[in-house]
Each structure stands twice: as structure tokens, then as C-alpha cells.
Amino acid sequence: MKMRHVRALAVFGIALVALTGARGSGGGGCDSHSNSGSSSSSSGGSGSHHDNDDNGTSGGSVSGGSGSANEALRDITIDTCAYDAATKNLTARITVKNDGVLDYDYDVTLKFKGTSATPATATTTDIAVAAGASKSADMTTPYPGTGDGSEYTKCEVTRASRS
Template sequence: MKLRHARAVAVFGIAVLALTGARGSGGGGCDNSSSGSSSSSSSSSGGSGHTDNDSESNSSSGGSVSGGGGSAGQASRDITIDKCAYDAATKNLTARITVKNDGALDYDYSVTMKFSGSGAVPATAVKTGIAVAAGASATAELTTPYVGTGDGSEYTKCEVSRASRL
């Protein structure tokens, strides 16, 4: 490789690092499968939180956001799970999220939420096209049909399994 090519690659790498940020993966969350009190959790690298026992839900909830590297990792760190519950009125598993865009550019987010718990068949919900302007926040609701026959109490955890932004 010629010296000018090596320089070009180095400059490109630095530019990508500067644009995407050099933060490590992170994201906080919680799983309160046996707790009946309100709580939240966060990490020093961005993190997320949630509140248990929302007045609109019939089951306890938990949530987490897992971050990775690059744009997808940043997208994960931009998401907070506000509610994770079974909605008896619609018979859906529901997660309400807030997406906060601290960047200088507008982004459209896509989020895949995984619902799980002890004895529960894992379920997923996908929401695409969540438009968030630079420096702003937006809320979104992800839902998937409940396939069980009970009251949904076996679903105690929500987690963002995939997130991206464009």
C-alpha cells in the first residue's frame, strides 16, 4: 500500500471515529421480575431507565437497552424504555420508549423490542421510521399480540434487541 493510501485510510478512520463518537458500549436497564416497587437504573455511558407498575399495566415490568459499537450502539444508547407491560384492553404486549437525539443531525430510528420472562415464549415487536430531530426527543409505542391465555404476568422483561438510525 502506498503512503498516500495509508494516510487516506487513517484520515477516514479518524473522521468516522469523530462522527460516531469514541464512547464504549453501555446502556443500562433493569429486570424487576420479582419486584413490586418503582425503580430505575442507568449507566455512566448513556444508559436508560424504566418505571415499574405503570398505572396502565397489569403486570410488573423490566427493561434494558444493550449497546454496541458504531451507529447501532449509539442508537441503543439513545433509547429509554418508559413502560413494559401487558395491555389487557388490547391484549397486546406493549413497550413505550423515548428516543433522545443529542446529535447535530436528524435521524430516523428503527427499534426491535424483545419481550421475555420466566416461562414466557419470547415475543418481538418492531417499530421503524421514528423521526427525531437533532437535539429533540420522541416517544413511540411498540406492540405485539399476546399469544398466551393468562394475564400476561409471565412477561417481566423488555429489552431492545436491535436499534439503528439513519
């Protein structure tokens, strides 16, 4: 075999490894942007949430992949978020909508937050929602402040799961 054939095979081998081997590891290659896009879209998790804006309607966004926790977050809407002066509790009403084909039990953790207030958390478990149905649930936690509670203007679902 002549030297130029050996050199051509070596270059071909290096190019083959660079194009196929690097693509599988997520770096380089002709199509690496589609791999990195799919790996970044599966991140998210604890940063995902629904926010409630000042007028009591649901809002916010959910980013992340298709894991069970992310799917559970997408199923939850915050209907109200307020301070109840009669009970001195922070209260929220959520609606869980199960668009799936299976029945699920939902566990939800919600954070009450305000402009200068100490965050307060409420947790509820075992909200049973049949497939294709929705269910509302009230969440409460004692008011941690000494004022009138008006500083708590937002709620955020910080964790949700379904099983």
C-alpha cells in the same frame, strides 16, 4: 565485517521486527495492551441492549464501540413494559433522545420476555427525531400466551439503527 558485528545486526533486526511488526498485528510488543483494548472495545453489537427492570424504569447497559447501531442503542430508553388486558397486547413505551447535531430516523426491535414465557417481539420503523430533541413511541405485539400476561416483566431492545 567481523562475526560479532553480523551477530549484533541480526539480533537488532530480530528485536526491531518483534517490537514493531508484532505490535501492528495486535500481538506482543511493548504497547500491545492498548491495541487489544481498542479492538475489544469495538466489539459488542448484537449483545448490546437496554433492559427494563420489574418496576418499569429503564436500566441495563450498553457495551461496544461507536458504530451507528451502538449509538442508536444508547439513544433509547424503555419507559414502560406491560401487558394490556383490554387489547390482549404486550405494550412498551420507549423514548428516543437524539443528542446529535443531525436529524435521524430510528428503527427499533424490542423483545418482551418473562420468567417462563415465550419471547415476543415488536418492531417499529421511521421514528423521526430532530437533532437535540427526543420523541416517545409506543410498541405493541399480540400476547402469545393464554394466561394473564403477568409473566412478561421485562423488555429488551435487541436491535436499533438510525439513518
